[in-house]
Amino acid sequence: MERALLEARKAAERGEVPVGAVVACAGEILAADGNRTRERADPSAHAEMLAIRRAAAVLGTDRLSDCDLYVTLEPCTMCAGAIAWARLRRVYYGAADPKGGAVESGVRFFSSPTCHHVPEIYDGIRAMEAAELLKAFFAARR
Amino acid sequence: MERALLEARKAAERGEVPVGAVVACAGEILAADGNRTRERADPSAHAEMLAIRRAAAVLGTDRLSDCDLYVTLEPCTMCAGAIAWARLRRVYYGAADPKGGAVESGVRFFSSPTCHHVPEIYDGIRAMEAAELLKAFFAARR
Numbered sequence: 568m569e570r571a572l573l574e575a576r577k578a579a580e581r582g583e584v585p586v587g588a589v590v591a592c593a594g595e596i597l598a599a600d601g602n603r604t605r606e607r608a609d610p611s612a613h614a615e616m617l618a619i620r621r622a623a624a625v626l627g628t629d630r631l632s633d634c635d636l637y638v639t640l641e642p643c644t645m646c647a648g649a650i651a652w653a654r655l656r657r658v659y660y661g662a663a664d665p666k667g668g669a670v671e672s673g674v675r676f677f678s679s680p681t682c683h684h685v686p687e688i689y690d691g692i693r694a695m696e697a698a699e700l701l702k703a704f705f706a707a708r709r
Numbered sequence: 710m711e712r713a714l715l716e717a718r719k720a721a722e723r724g725e726v727p728v729g730a731v732v733a734c735a736g737e738i739l740a741a742d743g744n745r746t747r748e749r750a751d752p753s754a755h756a757e758m759l760a761i762r763r764a765a766a767v768l769g770t771d772r773l774s775d776c777d778l779y780v781t782l783e784p785c786t787m788c789a790g791a792i793a794w795a796r797l798r799r800v801y802y803g804a805a806d807p808k809g810g811a812v813e814s815g816v817r818f819f820s821s822p823t824c825h826h827v828p829e830i831y832d833g834i835r836a837m838e839a840a841e842l843l844k845a846f847f848a849a850r851r
Contacts, residue, residue, distance in 0.1 A: 608768070608770050610762075610791060611753065611791050611795075620751050620752075624750055627750050629752040629754075631752070644787075644793070644823065645788075645790025646790070647786065648787025648788070648790055649787045651786070652785075652787060654752075669786075669790070669816075669823065673821055673822070674818060674821050674823065681811065681815030681816065
């Protein structure tokens with residue numbers, strides 16, 4: 568999660584919403600990135616999506632069954648869907664996102680019958696730091 | 710939708726689940742693609758995601774507010790999330806997907822309070838043809 572927080576800080580420096588994500592397998596980081604929706608002009612370029620896509624490319628498979636995702640913010644609906652498609656084993660996340668999250672908030676996708684893979688979920692990991700980054704970012708923009 | 714069906718047929722020829730998508734703006738096709746999850750080793754490479762990402766790249770923005778999406782199958786949870794992030798104006802889709810869809814099925818994302826943009830939805834467009842493609846594809850794999 569240290570690395571995910573670093574990626575979130577780097578995203579903020581780029582003027583992107585500060586969320587960072589890491590995909591790791593057997594103790595090794597396969598991919599790490601932060602939000603890049605503006606830089607890439609890509610509405611899907613959330614930190615989780617970029618890390619998942621990169622890890623899948625590294626492993627040469629669309630199934631990341633032995634991999635874990637670390638992300639500083641509760642994944643949104645799009646990213647929760649991608650997590651299920653990627654068959655990730657575990658998801659560790661930081662701050663909850665009542666307004667846009669889809670794990671403990673919103674559509675709670677992993678509890679839906681249309682979710683065909685449910686990872687183990689660990690929430691609240693260094694949540695205060697992750698939330699502070701977001702709070703400071705949005706406060707500075709007001 | 711004709712072009713989306715063509716992309717779905719091309720996906721089947723590549724051994725991919727036959728779903729095709731098009732993003733159009735002011736009567737012009739900006740992007741069209743089919744599923745490429747296997748070819749790209751990318752769990753997020755659904756037809757809709759590829760078409761949305763390509764259209765956003767063409768326009769140089771992560772907001773496709775004046776664009777419409779045509780897709781042969783009801784979007785899944787990931788793609789419904791991406792459609793909302795992309796701020797697409799309208800979504801026209803073919804066959805319903807009770808097992809994996811997220812528009813009229815499953816989490817019905819566009820009716821959720823955590824969905825921050827709701828496109829106009831038109832369902833059942835050439836649904837029989839779209840469903841037949843999927844049926845034939847899965848029948849051939851059994």
